[in-house]
Amino acid sequence: MNGESIRVLVVDDELGMREGCRKVLAPEGYSVETAADGVAGLELFKDRGDFAIVLVDLNMPLMGGMELIDHLRKLDEDVVIFVITAYAAIDTAVEATRKGAYGYIPKPFTPDELLLPIRQGLERRALTIEARRLREERESRLLEVALERSKSSTIIGCMTDGVLVINRDRQMVLRNAAMTRMMPRCAGLPLSAPMNTLKCPELESLIEETLCTDSGPVIASRELALDKSTYMVNASPVLEPNGLVTGAVVVLRDITALKKLDIAKSMFISMVAHELKSPLAAVVSQLSLILDGTVAGDAQKERHILDRCLLRIDALRTMVSDLLSLTAMETGRFTIKRSALNISEVVSAVLDSYKEKAQDKHITLEMARAPDADKVRVLADRESMMMVFANLVDNAIKYTPDGGQVYLSVECNGVFLKVSVRDTGIGMTAEEKERVFDEFYRVKNEYAVHVPGTGLGLSLVKKLVEMHQGHVSVQSVPGKGSTFCVNLPLTG
Amino acid sequence: MTGNKARILAVDDDVDFLDWVRIVLEAAGHEVVCFSDAENALASITDAPPDLIITDLMMESLDAGFSFARRTKEAGNLCHVPIIIVTAAESRRGFDFRPRTGEDLAAMHVDAFFCKPVDVKALRMKVQELLNRERRATNTGNAT
Numbered sequence: 001m002n003g004e005s006i007r008v009l010v011v012d013d014e015l016g017m018r019e020g021c022r023k024v025l026a027p028e029g030y031s032v033e034t035a036a037d038g039v040a041g042l043e044l045f046k047d048r049g050d051f052a053i054v055l056v057d058l059n060m061p062l063m064g065g066m067e068l069i070d071h072l073r074k075l076d077e078d079v080v081i082f083v084i085t086a087y088a089a090i091d092t093a094v095e096a097t098r099k100g101a102y103g104y105i106p107k108p109f110t111p112d113e114l115l116l117p118i119r120q121g122l123e124r125r126a127l128t129i130e131a132r133r134l135r136e137e138r139e140s141r142l143l144e145v146a147l148e149r150s151k152s153s154t155i156i157g158c159m160t161d162g163v164l165v166i167n168r169d170r171q172m173v174l175r176n177a178a179m180t181r182m183m184p185r186c187a188g189l190p191l192s193a194p195m196n197t198l199k200c201p202e203l204e205s206l207i208e209e210t211l212c213t214d215s216g217p218v219i220a221s222r223e224l225a226l227d228k229s230t231y232m233v234n235a236s237p238v239l240e241p242n243g244l245v246t247g248a249v250v251v252l253r254d255i256t257a258l259k260k261l262d263i264a265k266s267m268f269i270s271m272v273a274h275e276l277k278s279p280l281a282a283v284v285s286q287l288s289l290i291l292d293g294t295v296a297g298d299a300q301k302e303r304h305i306l307d308r309c310l311l312r313i314d315a316l317r318t319m320v321s322d323l324l325s326l327t328a329m330e331t332g333r334f335t336i337k338r339s340a341l342n343i344s345e346v347v348s349a350v351l352d353s354y355k356e357k358a359q360d361k362h363i364t365l366e367m368a369r370a371p372d373a374d375k376v377r378v379l380a381d382r383e384s385m386m387m388v389f390a391n392l393v394d395n396a397i398k399y400t401p402d403g404g405q406v407y408l409s410v411e412c413n414g415v416f417l418k419v420s421v422r423d424t425g426i427g428m429t430a431e432e433k434e435r436v437f438d439e440f441y442r443v444k445n446e447y448a449v450h451v452p453g454t455g456l457g458l459s460l461v462k463k464l465v466e467m468h469q470g471h472v473s474v475q476s477v478p479g480k481g482s483t484f485c486v487n488l489p490l491t492g
Numbered sequence: 493m494t495g496n497k498a499r500i501l502a503v504d505d506d507v508d509f510l511d512w513v514r515i516v517l518e519a520a521g522h523e524v525v526c527f528s529d530a531e532n533a534l535a536s537i538t539d540a541p542p543d544l545i546i547t548d549l550m551m552e553s554l555d556a557g558f559s560f561a562r563r564t565k566e567a568g569n570l571c572h573v574p575i576i577i578v579t580a581a582e583s584r585r586g587f588d589f590r591p592r593t594g595e596d597l598a599a600m601h602v603d604a605f606f607c608k609p610v611d612v613k614a615l616r617m618k619v620q621e622l623l624n625r626e627r628r629a630t631n632t633g634n635a636t
């Protein structure tokens with residue numbers, strides 16, 4: 001024991017007793033302070049609260065020993081208090097210990113009769129402090145574990161994937177909120193309910209696959225359709241260090257949106273395949289008429305067949321390149337090189353390239369070019385703009401019967417440049433108008449069936465215009481004609 | 493139907509296919525009437541039933557050919573008219589339309605099913621076979 005660090009307080013109204021204690025204790029290395037009454041003793045204790053031992057007389061002026069013990073206990077639960085009194089009586093001793101005194105030293109006492117209990121008291125104090133330290137340490141660890149647990153359960157609870165844990169006995173031992181949302185049946189079931197109460201055989205067989213130890217632990221995956229949603233279910237085994245499977249963790253991820261995209265993509269591919277197959281079948285059928293001699297000797301029929309074949313093949317070629325452009329746009333690989341363009345000039349160039357085609361059908365093809373439209377510029381890709389207006393002019397000519405008119409106009413429209421392509425063609429019904437920008441949509445009526453096309457041109461136009469932060473709209477009256485308007489934002 | 497000459501109705505939204513049918517069957521001595529949509533075709537045949545119908549499957553809708561066939565067979569005076577489906581869309585969205593058995597054909601209310609492109613000889617033979625079958629049935633019907 002390192003006596004130097006141990007402080008002892010002696011509270012007694014007898015000077016002889018105070019000094020006697022000091023004489024016994026100081027040589028043993030204790031640092032001794034004294035007080036003549038309870039009040040002074042308490043003051044001293046409060047000022048210097050690091051006393052390990054307090055010796056208290058019971059009968060003192062101002063504040064008696066019993067009262068002092070009460071105060072000291074409240075201030076310090078570890079301090080070892082001894083009662084020293086000449087009025088030795090068993091009942092006072094019992095009351096003093098009940099109040100928290102450690103022991104009782106009757107006066108008068110020999111030096112050893114004082115030192116021995118003090119040493120015992122100090123040992124006891126050390127043990128108590130150590131025990132408390134251990135207890136506190138354990139409690140803080142428990143708190144850590146509890147925090148860790150609540151952290152894990154919070155994380156699992158917040159996961160958007162459904163989590164379900166099954167033990168070796170096929171009972172549910174954990175499930176999170178997402179799981180209950182995905183399988184509402186879960187909600188009413190207690191934990192430890194057998195997994196077959198979920199009434200989902202696909203899920204059960206997947207878990208069995210994981211729990212089955214014959215072929216070693218397996219991670220099983222499967223798509224699962226529940227209600228209107230599709231889930232990707234992954235079940236993995238919970239392994240003990242010795243390799244024994246003690247359960248399975250099942251994670252459900254909602255892949256409904258991905259599934260819908262996948263179906264849309266498949267439908268698109270099937271649609272493309274059909275759009276490619278029909279004209280190819282037509283070309284093969286037509287050519288076989290020439291090859292097998294069905295139309296032998298009829299030069300006019302042969303010529304007609306070959307013309308039609310060429311038209312169909314040309315439409316196929318356009319379709320393939322439109323498809324490539326569309327997919328390039330969707331995958332973000334379509335590059336546009338923007339420069340300040342005079343759109344009037346672009347439209348005029350497109351118009352020139354369609355003059356011959358219009359003449360063949362005796363269609364009047366004209367352009368009204370507002371002077372202010374020639375002064376402004378649009379930040380756009382020239383090739384894309386050529387594609388947009390070529391598609392619109394081509395459509396206008398194709399769907400306008402012989403002798404009709406196609407008018408183009410370019411004008412400023414606020415912060416936009418507006419290009420209109422108006423025709424006196426077959427027009428569209430409200431329903432047709434609604435779908436005209438859809439991929440592969442084609443108007444089908446008496447006139448339109450004779451027009452070769454892919455149903456991709458206008459969806460390409462819309463995408464290109466929107467890539468330039470523009471907008472395309474259509475107005476149409478069946479039998480009277482259609483007007484397509486493209487608005488493109490002006491620079492500056 | 494006089495002699496071997498039959499009146500055949502062709503329905504398809506592909507004008508080139510209609511052209512092809514006309515050339516192929518006119519060369520075989522038949523008369524071909526063409527329509528590019530099922531509604532107009534149906535309206536025309538109610539008054540003047542053809543001897544045989546050749547129709548596309550997918551026109552304004554996915555199964556326009558099937559509903560056209562069903563409506564034709566359900567009309568009292570047209571139930572005996574043989575129907576041939578000719579299509580490039582024999583499968584769609586993972587669903588195979590091609591009939592495997594005679595029962596499949598009956599369920600479709602059609603008598604034959606061809607995929608485009610069609611072999612000229614095969615189509616002519618099938619047309620002749622169906623016309624002969626119909627002629628025999630009519631004769632038997634008259635005899636009883």
